[in-house]
Amino acid sequence: MEPVPYLDLKAQMRPIRAELDAAIARTLDNCSFCLGPDVVQFEKDFAKLIGTKHCIAMNSGTSALHIAMLLLNIGPGDEVITTPYTFVATSWAISYVGATPVYVDVDDATMNLDPKLVEKAITPRTKAIMPVHLYGHPADLDPLMEIAKKHNLPLVEDSAQAHCAKYKGRSVGAQGIMSCYSFYPGKNLGAAGEGGALLLNDDAMAARARALREHGSTVRYYHDEVGYNYRMEGIQGAVLGVKVKHIEAWTAARQRVGRHYHELLADTPLQLPREASWAESAYHLYVVRHPKREELKKYLEDNKVGCALHYPLPLHLQKCYASRGYKKGDLPVSEKSSEQCLSLPIYPEMTDAQINRVAEVTRSFFAK
Numbered sequence: 001m002e003p004v005p006y007l008d009l010k011a012q013m014r015p016i017r018a019e020l021d022a023a024i025a026r027t028l029d030n031c032s033f034c035l036g037p038d039v040v041q042f043e044k045d046f047a048k049l050i051g052t053k054h055c056i057a058m059n060s061g062t063s064a065l066h067i068a069m070l071l072l073n074i075g076p077g078d079e080v081i082t083t084p085y086t087f088v089a090t091s092w093a094i095s096y097v098g099a100t101p102v103y104v105d106v107d108d109a110t111m112n113l114d115p116k117l118v119e120k121a122i123t124p125r126t127k128a129i130m131p132v133h134l135y136g137h138p139a140d141l142d143p144l145m146e147i148a149k150k151h152n153l154p155l156v157e158d159s160a161q162a163h164c165a166k167y168k169g170r171s172v173g174a175q176g177i178m179s180c181y182s183f184y185p186g187k188n189l190g191a192a193g194e195g196g197a198l199l200l201n202d203d204a205m206a207a208r209a210r211a212l213r214e215h216g217s218t219v220r221y222y223h224d225e226v227g228y229n230y231r232m233e234g235i236q237g238a239v240l241g242v243k244v245k246h247i248e249a250w251t252a253a254r255q256r257v258g259r260h261y262h263e264l265l266a267d268t269p270l271q272l273p274r275e276a277s278w279a280e281s282a283y284h285l286y287v288v289r290h291p292k293r294e295e296l297k298k299y300l301e302d303n304k305v306g307c308a309l310h311y312p313l314p315l316h317l318q319k320c321y322a323s324r325g326y327k328k329g330d331l332p333v334s335e336k337s338s339e340q341c342l343s344l345p346i347y348p349e350m351t352d353a354q355i356n357r358v359a360e361v362t363r364s365f366f367a368k
């Protein structure tokens with residue numbers, strides 16, 4: 001039996017390799033290594049795709065999240081309500097500006113911020129609500145936006161895993177005051193290295209974000225505020241410019257893989273990542289849950305089926321946030337999900353044979 005890799009970036013590279021070579025060669029020819037025309041063009045293409053007025057390309061998704069916090073003037077003493085069940089970078093942005101991440105548990109079906117619990121966590125110090133569209137599945141935005149509106153709080157979407165996901169037919173990433181994307185190689189739209197972007201509609205905030213990304217200056221060597229070097233590299237703009245043309249087809253291919261898994265695994269004891277009736281997931285990851293996660297993981301690995309854990313420890317129990325005083329049992333759904341989650345292989349180029357093989361091995365674990 002052919003092994004099924006957890007992720008196969010080379011499969012995506014092959015058919016577009018000549019186009020990528022040409023795009024990279026153009027950057028080497030024009031020597032626009034930091035920002036430059038390809039980055040500007042990619043910003044336009046990506047803003048159009050998601051449906052916002054501005055896209056500010058950066059060197060990572062983490063940088064985009066950091067700039068989002070700065071634009072909202074969030075700082076020491078402030079609180080941001082967010083999910084503990086995500087990649088840690090969501091929380092880094094809050095910590096970088098000296099504010100406090102306030103963790104609210106997730107909904108068991110979608111593993112995203114539970115709107116029913118958010119309002120209770122609001123205090124006079126709350127300055128923003130930051131949901132994550134985890135694994136590509138949209139957070140339940142309407143009730144979250146209603147709470148945000150009622151309390152006059154901005155909602156920032158961490159869309160790092162959710163390129164082209166839809167919420168009630170609307171484009172995820174264009175719903176809150178701003179959204180942050182990552183183009184880390186393993187994300188649905190990946191650069192040939194690091195990359196990220198901040199998307200928003202407000203002109204003044206966009207101008208400030210562009211300055212913050214480039215050492216706090218709009219005129220070279222004049223610095224209006226303390227800034228950062230968060231520029232996207234020219235080569236990444238060139239690569240993303242090629243790849244962005246394929247993202248809708250790749251998303252459809254991921255959805256096909258995910259929905260195929262739903263059918264093939266429906267009668268197993270696994271808790272499957274069902275799409276909510278109002279959601280079109282971008283299927284960044286396909287995460288199943290089961291109490292025997294460790295045994296299943298070993299069984300898949302022994303049978304040469306790749307798998308991974310996203311995420312084995314929720315943020316409120318991480319050492320780096322120990323001073324916050326959270327303890328085990330505080331956020332039970334996140335903790336259960338961390339203990340039971342297992343990510344199966346999913347990428348657009350997966351063949352039917354590979355999908356069937358993953359399902360077959362998974363099913364045979366429960367049959368034995």
Ligand SMILES: *Cc1c(COP(=O)(O)O)cnc(C)c1O
Pocket residue numbers: 060061062063086087089090132158160161181182183184195196
């Ligand atoms: C990947 C990711 C980030 C960070 O993006 P980088 O480009 O790796 O800095 C932030 N939030 C979530 C949910 C992510 O998955």
